[in-house]
Structure formats: structure tokens, C-alpha cells
Amino acid sequence: MHMQSVRTDVAALVDDDPRKHAFRVHRDAYVDQGVFELEIDRFFHHGWVYAAHESQLPAAASFVSTTLGRQPVLITRGSDGQLRGFFNRCRHRGAVVCKERQGQSDNFRCPYHGWSFKGDGSLAGLPGPDGYGADFPRAEMGLVPVAELASYRGFIFVSLARPDVDLQTHLGQARVFLDRLCDQRPQGLSVVPGTTRYGFDANWKLQIENALDFYHLPVVHRSFFEIKRARGESGKMTVRDFATDQCVALERGHGTVLASDANGHVHQHLFIFPNLVILENPAPQLRVIFPQRVDRTEIEGLAFFSADAGEAERSRLLGLYERFYGPMGFGTPDDIEIFRACMNGFMAEAAPWNDFSRGYHRELDHLPNGDAAAVMACGNITDETFVRGLYRWWMNALRDVRA
């Protein structure tokens, strides 16, 4: 950890005044290198992080590789069908043993000197074994397992180091909303192979704030709404249209927004701290956040369907997906432009505070429709209720690290 490089006390970066319904976050949360190091260490290297979906490892002898924080990880379904997680790092001299993102294999051959490992992590073989004496601990030279891997309804989470709580506790209230997503697709979710990967020069938390932000839609995505209107498509377009929809803060930095369409169907967007966004509208998408540097973030977007969706439904959803999320889509480039505008604005040192007080005065501690789901706070969908919950959790978790 780089404690000495933390310029600012994280507790001083969040200014929460419930009496005045005022909530502010300081620019150093987005631009300070020391804060970024703390975040990676606490949230990505010492906590539960979303890693993959089980539908990406459908059969025995399949794998997904990923990066959690800075650490390379290999998730395998061994020939015995069991899911396991390892550090994707050769026990010989350190090379990443699996460079492919996803595939079918029960054998991972290191590209450097050719040691090979099985899906259960064990060392299967190495070239020139007579170069090692009888005391070489070959049985102990398998891939090093991650501290914990657990799956909740098909979503695979990893904790690289021993976590402070189990996965169920980490997900907490978010389980209700994850259950809702899965219950609506009783055949399970199927993640489409192939990802949209892109990056932008801005802090990773701007993507979190933005993913559940309905306040910006009519402004940033105005052209999208205008084209929809020109085509005679229905849909909400102004802040007033969203008057009866909710923005919800959940435990441990998670959150959700619930928006009903003209048919009364509720679309849910869910954020699982620290790196998974699950969007349902305009098309289903898993969006995984990969912080690279304090001012650089990469995003991986994956389309998903109900596993029993037919060809016609799949191509309809993929069309919508491309139109909004694709590299040339209406959504992504506009958001990225705004992230850059924010990072530029944050350079104004004499004006260091972001205001997140929208809707603080009208917050509830329950869902207004009588739904029994437990929530931390609930506001209108254009309110900043979720972001306040996010930064309360963020500050408390980072403060504990420093204590």
C-alpha cells in the first residue's frame, strides 16, 4: 500500500450534512494518486469483485481470464466441472499462463518455457524434467488459488485476499434486485460471446455515478431521444417523465434504479460495488469497470439474454444494443465526452467540490410502492440518492483501511 502518498484524509473528501441536506465530494476523490492506490488495494485486492458469469464457462474444461485491480486472474471450470479461481501467473518465472480471454481448455501452457497447468491448477508437466532434482516440490508448484471464489445465481465473484465478509453478506440488499433480474429469466442468463472493450481518460468512479444517472439522459443523450421521437417510438424524454421512478441506495455501495415503461414493465439497472453494472434498457448489458490509473478507465460491455430467447428476440436485442452501447452507438461516445469534461473541470483547484445534494430533502427509507425490499434510501430516479450511498460506503471502507 502507498499510504505515505495519500495527500488527503479520505474522510475529508466527503462532506455530508443531513441537517442541511447537503452532500459534496472533493475533487481529490477523482484525481489523487494516493486515493486511487487505496481504492485498488481495499476494493479490488482485498474485497469481493465481479469476475465472470457462469454462462461464459458452460462446460467442463472451460475458462475465463480477467484482471482484478492489477492482478491477473484465471477462472476455470475443470474437467470435474468445478469452478476455481487462480492467479494467472506461472509458478516458474512469472509469465501469465493464459492470454486468451475466454475459451475451452483444461491445459494452460506457459508461453515462456512451456510449463503446463491443468484446470484444477496442478502442474501437469514441464519440458526437461531431469533438470530438477528429487527435492523439487513439483506437487506444490500448481497455480496459486485466489482466497475465495463464490457464485451467486450465476454471477461469479472473487476475493483475491481473505475477505472481511462472505459473498452473501457483501451483496446484502442487492441480492433482492439480482434475484428479481434472474427470476424474470427462469431459464438463466446467457452472456453473448464477444465484448465491446473501450477506454477513456477519466476516473473509474465517473462511470459508476453515470451508470445509474437518469438526470443526464435528456441533456447528454438528447439526440438519441430526438431520433426515437422522430421515429414515433415511445419513451420517457424529460426529467418530468421520470416523476414516478426510483433511485435506490443499497448497503455497501450498491444501488439500483427502477424505471417503468409505458406498459408498466419495470426496467431495473443495478450496480454491484465495485465493478459491475447490469443494465436492462434499452438492451440488456453487463458493464464491467476496470480502473487502470487514477485518470484512465477501461470498460467491457457484454450483451446478455434470457437463455431461452429465440433467434428473433436475440437479433432484436442485439440491434438495440449496438444502437446505444456499440462503439458508434448513441450512448457511449456522449458519456465519454462528458467524463473528459469533468476531469478537465476538476483541474480548477479553487472550486474543488462536486454537489450531490439533489433529492436529499425528499429521500425515503423505503420503496414508495410498498415493496418490502430493504433499502438504505430511496429517491426519485433523477436524484443523487445512489451516489450519496456510494460515497458513504466508499469513505467508511477507505477510512477503516487507514485506521
Ligand code: FES
Ligand atoms: S515462466 Fe512459465 S515456464 Fe518459465
Ligand SMILES: [Fe+2]
Ligand atoms: Fe449516459
